[in-house]
Every structure is written in structure tokens, then in C-alpha cells.
Amino acid sequence: MAMIRLEHVNKYYGQGATRFHVLHDINLQVAAGELMAIIGESGSGKSTLINIIGFLDDDFEGNYFYNDQAIHDYTRADFAKLRNQHVGFVFQNFKLIRDISIAENVILPLLYAGVGRRQAKKTAARVLSRVGLGGYDDKLPTELSGGQQQRVSIARAIIANPDFLIADEPTGALDTKTSQEIMDLFKQLNQTQHTTIIMVTHDPRVAEQCERVVKIIDGRIVDDRKVGGN
Amino acid sequence: MRNAELLRSALQSLRANPKRSFLTTIGITIGIAAVITILALGNGVKKRLSDEFNTTQNGEQYTYLYFTPNDSQSAASGFTETDLNAIEERFGAKVKKAAISHETNNASVSPLVGNERVNNATISLFKRPTSKISIIAGRNLTTNELLTEEPVILMKESLAKKQYQTVQNTVGTSVSIGDHDYRVVGVYRSQANTYNDNKYGADLIGGTKLFYSGTTATTGYGIKLTFYQGANAGKVTKKIKKYMEKKGTSAHDGTYMAVDAGAELTKVNNMITGLTAFISAIAGISLFIAGIGVMNMMYISVSERTQEIGIRLAVGAAPQNVMAQFLLEAIVLTVGGGLLGFVIGWLLAGIISNFMPYHIHAVITLNSFLLAFGVSASVGIIFGILPAKQAANKNLIEILR
Numbered sequence: 001m002a003m004i005r006l007e008h009v010n011k012y013y014g015q016g017a018t019r020f021h022v023l024h025d026i027n028l029q030v031a032a033g034e035l036m037a038i039i040g041e042s043g044s045g046k047s048t049l050i051n052i053i054g055f056l057d058d059d060f061e062g063n064y065f066y067n068d069q070a071i072h073d074y075t076r077a078d079f080a081k082l083r084n085q086h087v088g089f090v091f092q093n094f095k096l097i098r099d100i101s102i103a104e105n106v107i108l109p110l111l112y113a114g115v116g117r118r119q120a121k122k123t124a125a126r127v128l129s130r131v132g133l134g135g136y137d138d139k140l141p142t143e144l145s146g147g148q149q150q151r152v153s154i155a156r157a158i159i160a161n162p163d164f165l166i167a168d169e170p171t172g173a174l175d176t177k178t179s180q181e182i183m184d185l186f187k188q189l190n191q192t193q194h195t196t197i198i199m200v201t202h203d204p205r206v207a208e209q210c211e212r213v214v215k216i217i218d219g220r221i222v223d224d225r226k227v228g229g230n
Numbered sequence: 231m232r233n234a235e236l237l238r239s240a241l242q243s244l245r246a247n248p249k250r251s252f253l254t255t256i257g258i259t260i261g262i263a264a265v266i267t268i269l270a271l272g273n274g275v276k277k278r279l280s281d282e283f284n285t286t287q288n289g290e291q292y293t294y295l296y297f298t299p300n301d302s303q304s305a306a307s308g309f310t311e312t313d314l315n316a317i318e319e320r321f322g323a324k325v326k327k328a329a330i331s332h333e334t335n336n337a338s339v340s341p342l343v344g345n346e347r348v349n350n351a352t353i354s355l356f357k358r359p360t361s362k363i364s365i366i367a368g369r370n371l372t373t374n375e376l377l378t379e380e381p382v383i384l385m386k387e388s389l390a391k392k393q394y395q396t397v398q399n400t401v402g403t404s405v406s407i408g409d410h411d412y413r414v415v416g417v418y419r420s421q422a423n424t425y426n427d428n429k430y431g432a433d434l435i436g437g438t439k440l441f442y443s444g445t446t447a448t449t450g451y452g453i454k455l456t457f458y459q460g461a462n463a464g465k466v467t468k469k470i471k472k473y474m475e476k477k478g479t480s481a482h483d484g485t486y487m488a489v490d491a492g493a494e495l496t497k498v499n500n501m502i503t504g505l506t507a508f509i510s511a512i513a514g515i516s517l518f519i520a521g522i523g524v525m526n527m528m529y530i531s532v533s534e535r536t537q538e539i540g541i542r543l544a545v546g547a548a549p550q551n552v553m554a555q556f557l558l559e560a561i562v563l564t565v566g567g568g569l570l571g572f573v574i575g576w577l578l579a580g581i582i583s584n585f586m587p588y589h590i591h592a593v594i595t596l597n598s599f600l601l602a603f604g605v606s607a608s609v610g611i612i613f614g615i616l617p618a619k620q621a622a623n624k625n626l627i628e629i630l631r
Contacts, residue, residue, distance in 0.1 A: 047631075051627055051630075056544060056626055056627060056630065057626075057627050076549060077548050077549065077550070080543065080546055080547060080548040080549065080551075081546065081548070083543075083544060083545065083546045084545065084546020084547075085546070089544050089545070091630070095537065095540070095541050095544070095630070096541075097537075097538050097541055099242075099243075099246045100242065108541070108542065108545045108547075109545040109546050111232075111235050112542075112545060112546040112547050112548075112551060113546065114232060116232065117234075117235060117238075156545065160546075
């Protein structure tokens, strides 16, 4: 059974005569435990697609069934709850709040889920050491390198045990070596924790390490194939 | 999100910009401080009015009428029973009671100290020895002496030094007031008594019983007039004064003076009431402008922290969480300023009251506190709600793009 099922999803930007058709009739299913890459040129609509998949964008046409729930009918507040409980985000530019500590950043999803600060901080320490940043709790994001900041962002994404991760160009701002470290971390999460990961990338070296690659050109899925992964 | 966490993150973001936060609150602080100051002084005047003067608990008013003989050696009796009867007969509709004033706090006397007449001296009278004075020579009065009407008296340090150079010399000397000769048994340390409002600061301290025995029981230089509720005490007192000047027993031997302490305080009260309205209006404008300052700062904060808002929404903050956070920031800001203003107003009122006549104290009530808290919180809510709404309604996709 597919965890994520998109049926005839269309997405437009703007209105009236200047309306721009970004996604054309997207049909896509993602099963639990997959490590999937979405590739395409910039402007092809791949980010728009994962924003919809990740419950960031509730303004689209078509049907989105999440574990067979028809979430295209949900309200804005429902979407906030979905984001909080079911998905973790990793962004290209990390998106950490700059004037609060690493631990404070990481515990945000737990705080919004209603967990107490003390409990959340314990969990954060554990998750930070899992991503290789044990003991960095009280540092500020600006004191860390790009690769380390991306690890913090991954720690934040996985702290609430989401069903899947959305990663938008997670290695886009990192050098080759650091990119590989982050990819190793994703693969490790996928293999040991069976975390479903959907990432957008235009880096072929990153894409070829995934099990499944979906290619988008001009808002249409043109290719969807299993690759070996490793 | 738990409420404690919301408050925490609000404080956190305000601390990130301490100077801006502080500057934004100054307007609120000034506005609240002004209101609290004037309210505290106004309350002080009202309390003084109801506590000390003019109005008894059941709403009756009273005034005093004093007689001053032309010659300090005069045998004029001042007010007599004849006078009292005449007043009650003539002004009975307004005056409930006219009685010789047996003033016990700072009563005016002209004692003979040794051989020298001291005019404008004051005496406080006690039924029991008081421990609120500190004896520096001789001893205090005893309960037994006061009970058995022993002619003993205490003298204030300053008067003793003036008359006898040292306090030791003073003990054992004599003082005569009216019909009685007293022996000075002790000297006590001087206390402040600027407005004759401190009974322990009088020049002499003696026993009530002996002082008001003999002719002083039925005659005296002062009478207390008690009025029925609603009577214009000040006006009637003036009429009684005029009447006494014509028909009083001692009309030809001295002058009469009406003391309506309430009237003086009422003037101060009216002034403060007017001032309260004026300052409240200014404070209102100040609070309004301060509120706009808060709104402006919150709008700036919302647009500066667009990324933070996006991140919070992305990790699962509901729009109302974001709104609550920004609203709380505005409220913490204004309430913080308001409480600071409350403290400053309190201190300011305390300082100003030192320069006020009639020994008015600043009076801070729970209501003043609630007013400061309520007004500043309201300013925060009123001027914080729009920026907070804007923060909550930001388009997540546009922020994260």
C-alpha cells in the first residue's frame, strides 16, 4: 500500500491571464521505506512538487491521499499538524533560526507537539549524537560549518520520528566531500531506521545513490525508474 | 505548544534586541508613571481628608473655632457654656453639637515656663504614659501619676535648652498652664512637627485628666462644632464666628478664628482632581503614541523574522501558535514597560509627597497596580494584534522559496 498517493495533481501560480501552469497532471505513489530522488532542471517544478508532498503547500488541484486519508480537503491548521507529526524537512540553506542554540533549533518540532522542554532537550542530545554532533547542543548555528548546520537540520527533521523526510537540494550548498557525508547519513537513516526519504537534487552523483529516481521536465513526470542504489 | 514555552520564546526574541525593546517601552513607562504618580497623590489627599479632617465615618463634618485673647495675661475665659448654648439654639438646624474642644494633640497653650511666658506653645495630652518618645533627662510620666492627676509634665529638648541651657537643669523646674502648676520630671528628644501633625513632637506632654479639670472643663479657647450631614460646614462656621464676635462672652477681649482644615484640603483635592484629568489626557496620548511605536516595532520584527516564521510553520507551528508568539511579545513589552512605569510612578509620588503641604503621603492601592497592568496589557493587545496576524498569515511557500 502506498503511503503517499497523488492523483491528477495540477498546480498553477498566479491568476487570470498570467496564470502559469507549473505541474501537469502528476500521478505519483511513494511507499514507506523508499529512498527517492526527484531530478530536473531548475524551474521544472520539482520543488513545487515536494512542497505539495510535504504538506507545505495546500493550494493545488487534484487528490492527495496520505495513508488513504484525503488530505486535499484539510484546513490550514490540519496541515500544520500533519507537518508536525508526519514529515521532517531538510532545506538547501539549512533554515536554522540564527539567534537560538543548536538544541533550541532541534527541539522546535517537539515543542510544537506539546512535549516539555526538559524531555525535548534530552531527546535532542540523543539525536544530535546520532547525526555526529554530540556535545554541540549549546552552540549557535553561526559557529558551525555548512555540513554541520545541515546535520543540525537533519537532526531537527528526524527528532519527532516523522514518517518521511523531504530534502530540497540538501547538498546544494555543500562541497563534494561534505555532500557525500550527508548522503551517507541519509542512506544510514533509510537503512537502519527505515525512514522514507524524498529528495530533490540536480546532482547526478547524489541521485544515483537513491533507489528510485523520478525525472521532471516542465512540470511533467517523464521518467520514473528503480536504480540500484547502494 | 505549552504556554510557558510561548512566553519563553517571546522573552528570548525580545532579549535578542535589548536596546530596541527598551526604547519601545519608554513611552509606555512614561505614560503609566505619570498616571500612577498623580493617582497616588490624589489618593493621598483623599485619604488625608477622610482620615484626619472634617468628615467622620458616618459623614458628619466638623470644624473648630478658636479664641485668642488680646493680652496673654488676660483672664478672658474664651468660650463658656453660655456661648455653647447660644450657638446650639441659634444654629441648631445645622449644628448637631458644639463643645469645648478638649484637644489632646498639639493643643495651643501659653505656659509660664519658670518666670517667662511662652506664647504659641503646644501640648499633647495622654491618659497613659507613652513610649513613643525618648527620655533624655529625668524620667517618663507614670500611669499612677496620670491617674491621680499629679501635676507633673514633660518638656521637649529644644524648649528645655532654650529656657535652661541644659536638659539636666530643666528637670525639677515648674511650668504653669491655666489654673495648674506643673513640675517638669523629664525631658524628651525633639521630633519633627512641621504642620502640628505629630503629637509626639509637641513642646510639652502632660496628663489629659488634670489638664481638663477645673474651669477648663466648661470653658476653653477652642470649640469643636459638629455638623449634620450635608450642611455647609465652612459657611456656617463663618456665620458662627461673626455671631461670636458680636455676642460672645469674651467678644471684647480677643479675636476668633475659624479653622476648617477640610476646606484647605478640599482645595488641594480639587486641584489634584483637575490635574489628574489633565495628566491622564497627556498620558493617554503618550500611551497611544507608545502603542503605535510598539506596532511599528512589531511590524519590523515580523518582516525581519520572516525566515523564522517560515521555519516555525514548516516544523509544525499552527498559525495561531505564531500569532500567539508575536502577540505575547508585544504584551510582554508593554506590560514590562507598564510595571517599570508603576515602580517609577510610585517612587516619584513618594518624592513629590515630601514637598506637599499637610503631610500628604502617596497612597498606592491594588487598583493602581491593576490599572497599570491592565492598561499596559491592553496597549500590547490592541497594537500587537495586527502585526501578529500578519505573521500568522504569511505565505509559507513564498517564505521558503
